[in-house]
Amino acid sequence: MKRFIFVIIFILSVVVSYIIWDNSPEYLRQGGPLLVLGLTCLFLVFTFTVERAIVLTRAGGRGGVSQFMRNIKTTVQEGQMEKAIETCKKQGGCLGNVVGAGLERYRATRAANESDKDVMEETKRTIEEATALESPILERNLNALSTIASIATMLGLLGTTIGMIRSFHAMGQAGAPDAIQLAIGISEALVNTALGLTTAIIGIVLYNYFAARVDNFLSAIEETSFEVLDLLRQTKGS
Numbered sequence: 669m670k671r672f673i674f675v676i677i678f679i680l681s682v683v684v685s686y687i688i689w690d691n692s693p694e695y696l697r698q699g700g701p702l703l704v705l706g707l708t709c710l711f712l713v714f715t716f717t718v719e720r721a722i723v724l725t726r727a728g729g730r731g732g733v734s735q736f737m738r739n740i741k742t743t744v745q746e747g748q749m750e751k752a753i754e755t756c757k758k759q760g761g762c763l764g765n766v767v768g769a770g771l772e773r774y775r776a777t778r779a780a781n782e783s784d785k786d787v788m789e790e791t792k793r794t795i796e797e798a799t800a801l802e803s804p805i806l807e808r809n810l811n812a813l814s815t816i817a818s819i820a821t822m823l824g825l826l827g828t829t830i831g832m833i834r835s836f837h838a839m840g841q842a843g844a845p846d847a848i849q850l851a852i853g854i855s856e857a858l859v860n861t862a863l864g865l866t867t868a869i870i871g872i873v874l875y876n877y878f879a880a881r882v883d884n885f886l887s888a889i890e891e892t893s894f895e896v897l898d899l900l901r902q903t904k905g906s
Contacts, residue, residue, distance in 0.1 A: 689707065
């Protein structure tokens with residue numbers, strides 16, 4: 669996500685959060701202005717969730733990854749380089765980009781009559797470079813999602829602390845405690861705690877889910893690349 673887009677989304681989230689807080693029932697408004705920041709964190713979690721879901725769906729490419737892996741192994745084993753490269757282009761995902769880059773380099777170096785050792789080294793290097801380019805795309809904004817979850821927890825605790833301070837101040841009044849201020853303080857503490865923990869739980873669960881998907885992508889890329897290189901060596905040697 670580009671920086672200026674993030675800034676726009678952040679500003680919109682703050683504005684929408686304030687409008688929601690300003691039009692909420694009284695018991696929610698008693699959570700105080702800090703609730704606006706809590707709602708902003710919640711909206712940002714949803715924003716990054718949608719962005720990651722779109723990116724990782726596109727990274728999977730067209731069709732199933734398992735079917736693509738079977739097709740590419742079959743065509744490489746049969747020595748059909750053109751068909752294999754075309755299959756990678758049609759797949760269009762991260763795995764297809766990495767394997768396709770390696771196969772194109774293999775075809776180019778073979779056509780240049782390079783030695784077998786140089787051909788395989790160039791192919792392996794190209795696959796590693798392509799993997800290094802794809803990895804940041806898969807992992808982008810995951811740290812932001814984790815950070816927002818942590819911030820939401822801290823905001824919830826801060827709201828709890830401020831609410832408790834207000835409550836103890838009301839109880840410390842001379843004579844009878846100020847029941848209204850006591851109730852406001854308790855409400856502020858509980859509402860901020862609930863929102864902060866809810867946002868943190870959602871953020872952590874989604875972070876772990878997306879991190880697991882990225883790990884699966886990278887594992888599939890590594891496994892398929894290794895097998896394709898092994899098949900190319902066998903094809904070359906046959």
